[in-house]
Amino acid sequence: MIDDWLARGIIQAHHIEGFEPVSRADFKRVHNPQMVDDVLDLKRRNGFRNQDPEVAASLPFTSGSLLAAAHWALAHQEAVCSPTSGFHHAGFDEPDGYCTFNGLMVTAVKLLDLGLVRRVAILDCDLHYGNGTDDIIVRLGLQSSIGHHTMGQHFEGEQGVGHPAARFMSWLNTAIQQCARADLVIYQAGADPHINDPLGGLLTTREMLKRDLAVFRAFRCHPLVWNLAGGYQRDVAGSIEPVLQLHRNTALACTKVAAPS
């Protein structure tokens, strides 16, 4: 996806920032410490239900990317992308659904612990319920400092029912208002709500662009970090181009809103 954005001039190479991986201690702050050790030491299955060492090796970097991007958003008071996925189904004790460790919670809790924020909002627009995020918030008693808005809680399984796009925009506008008091917004710009996604089926390309523009406009000049989350479409040749197109639209919406008019 980054190659796609570079090739199309959506970003330039100098826009890409380096970052450090997070530590085991950072994962253990929001997960069962034994589970963290067992996954990283390849003694139990990760969120992909395998013990692939490459998945384990990637985990400190996906959460590290989101955390670094959040630091950047706070320093610059604007929107920034962490090109990462695989967080919101990971609960305190268990990896699940392609998610091993919950980088959303690693990031939010680290920034709270450092005293850099007093309140974080997680605006999760992946189609599926962020059950792992809710689980950790409850286990750690963080309801007053982390606001969690997950569309999957309201729209998963609602495909083809009534006018889902209108109901979604109404939900989104309310969620955006409730995020207004947060010092940082973490926005999961999932591609799987798309009407053609095999695990989605809710919003058209145009409606998803409206979603992204609504979020970026609401939090213009405010610390906002966004990432990718789910997206499972393939074209007839088996390419991920339909997913790339949706992420490209989100990136273009972000740069369009950020650009001075």
Ligand SMILES: [Zn+2]
């Ligand atoms: Zn999903």
